[in-house]
Amino acid sequence: MRVRYRLLVIIGAGLMFGCVSSIDQVMKTDQSAVQLRSYQERAFDTADKERTLRSVIATLQDLSFVLDKADLDLGVVSATKLSGYQLRVTVTVRPRGSSQMLVRANAQQGEMTVEDPKPYQDFFAALEKSMFLTAHEVD
Amino acid sequence: MSAPRVARGRLIRVVLMASCFLLVAGCATVSDNSMQLSADSLQLRQLQTRRIEGIDEKTLLAACVGVLQDLGFNIDESESRLGVIVASKNRSAVDVGDAVGGMVVDSLVNAALDAMFSALFGDNFDEGDDEDEDGVEAVYDVTQKIRASIVTRPALDSSGQPRMDAQVLRITIQRLVWDSEGKISHAESIEDPKVYQKFFDRLSKSIFLELQAN
Numbered sequence: 001m002r003v004r005y006r007l008l009v010i011i012g013a014g015l016m017f018g019c020v021s022s023i024d025q026v027m028k029t030d031q032s033a034v035q036l037r038s039y040q041e042r043a044f045d046t047a048d049k050e051r052t053l054r055s056v057i058a059t060l061q062d063l064s065f066v067l068d069k070a071d072l073d074l075g076v077v078s079a080t081k082l083s084g085y086q087l088r089v090t091v092t093v094r095p096r097g098s099s100q101m102l103v104r105a106n107a108q109q110g111e112m113t114v115e116d117p118k119p120y121q122d123f124f125a126a127l128e129k130s131m132f133l134t135a136h137e138v139d
Numbered sequence: 140m141s142a143p144r145v146a147r148g149r150l151i152r153v154v155l156m157a158s159c160f161l162l163v164a165g166c167a168t169v170s171d172n173s174m175q176l177s178a179d180s181l182q183l184r185q186l187q188t189r190r191i192e193g194i195d196e197k198t199l200l201a202a203c204v205g206v207l208q209d210l211g212f213n214i215d216e217s218e219s220r221l222g223v224i225v226a227s228k229n230r231s232a233v234d235v236g237d238a239v240g241g242m243v244v245d246s247l248v249n250a251a252l253d254a255m256f257s258a259l260f261g262d263n264f265d266e267g268d269d270e271d272e273d274g275v276e277a278v279y280d281v282t283q284k285i286r287a288s289i290v291t292r293p294a295l296d297s298s299g300q301p302r303m304d305a306q307v308l309r310i311t312i313q314r315l316v317w318d319s320e321g322k323i324s325h326a327e328s329i330e331d332p333k334v335y336q337k338f339f340d341r342l343s344k345s346i347f348l349e350l351q352a353n
Contacts, residue, residue, distance in 0.1 A: 004151055053221055057290050058309075061187070062180055064328045066313045067288035069216050070223040080286070082313045082326040087173050107174075122174035 039117040041104045042124050042135035043096055049075055052093045052101045055130045062126060065089065085109055089123075102138065103127065186335050188309040194346060196222055196291050199306050202349040203289045206341045212287060222291035222306075232280035232316050280324055283316040310338060 046052060049072070056077050057070065065079035068088070075093040080086060089107040096102040105123055107114040114120075124135045191199060200219050207214065212226035289310045293301035312334065316325035 050221070054292055057221065057223065058292070061288075061290060061309050061311050062176060062184060063174055064177075064180070064183070064311065064313075066286050066311045066328075067216070067223055067225050067290070069225070070218040070221050072218055072220045079288075080313070081173065082315060082328060083173070084326060085173070086315075086326055116171070118171055119174035122172070122176075126174070126176055 036115065037104070038137070039120045040106055041102060041138050042127075043100045043102050043138050044131055044133045044135060045099060046101055046131070046133060047095065047099055049093055049095065049101060052103065052131070053077060055127060056091045056093065056103065059123070059127045059130045060089070060091070062130070063123070087114075096138075100136075103135075183330060184309070186330070186332050187311055188307060189339050189342075190294055190305065190307050191346065192305045194306060194350065195303055196293060196306055198349055198353060199291055199308065199346065200224060200289075202342065202345045203291075203308070205349065206338065206345045207287065207289075209341060209345070210338075212285075215286075224289040225286070226289075227284060227286040229282065229284050232283040278318045278320055278324075280316050281319050283314050283325075285312065285314045285329075287312045308342075310335065 044052060053070070053072060053075060057067065060067065060077065060079045063081065064083065065081045068078040068080055070077045076090065077093075078088065078090045080088045087107060087109050089105055091103060091105045094102050103124075105120055107119060128135050194202075197219060200217075200222065203224055204214060204217075207224070207226045210228075211230075212228045214224060214226050216225040217223060287310060289308065291306050291308045293303065294305035294307050296302050312329040314325065314327060314329060315323055318324040
């Protein structure tokens, strides 16, 4: 019984401190800076910046975001989703060569960067549909 | 002797499983599906979107600003070249006269229920114990920030070209609610059809006025 009690105490401590180590992991950006871009960034075969931005905005609305900011000259859109959690995303659109637009999304929840590739993959999958264009991975 | 031991073993197993679940779920930052189109996203789009004929994009945006002002919103951000307006207002979460009245009534009912439950629990816990007279204090919603973004785009004609005289407008609304302890009690998208219906009713009146002024 005593051993089990101790085990429970240890698990309790794990519950309290377990989340701290995962925050440390999120802040480790050195090893993944290139990797981060690989899933945050996609290229689309269009030279139309306005159309790309409007598609980004429509996609964010489809995903239940409310916009925070939009700037055509800078090619920046920020938006927030509230669904129990608070998810903030910034999407930048800039020309890549003369025939492509480079779209990069980065998301954060609270003060933590979202480094899980899946939400980004989901975002670009939704954006592809809205753009009627394929999202190309960027080297 | 063995029966209580089995029961205790089961209890410990349940606690262990609950702990493991918390370890896994507690640290998850964003639900995996946060960027995935939900099953009802098409329905929501219909709820939040209207096609408006006989108006150019700039005039429509001006009419939208008028409606937002009517509703007591302040404009936080606008980029008319992308058809974007962002607005917000801070309101009491217990103000029945608010534009999002239905939900406020809900939160009032919830606050009343909370108070009832805590009174009940308070009574249970207080049995024969004079020191703990207060029991559980009722936590209720106090204040909320309502945010709305309006996005317009030219409607397309049959050949896929943007039209000058017809627009598609979509509004999305969300709110953050703080309770009496200063904690966030709700962080949610507003999906009540009545809220959007009210907005579009007001918009059609505002468009009428805007077109007359031009």
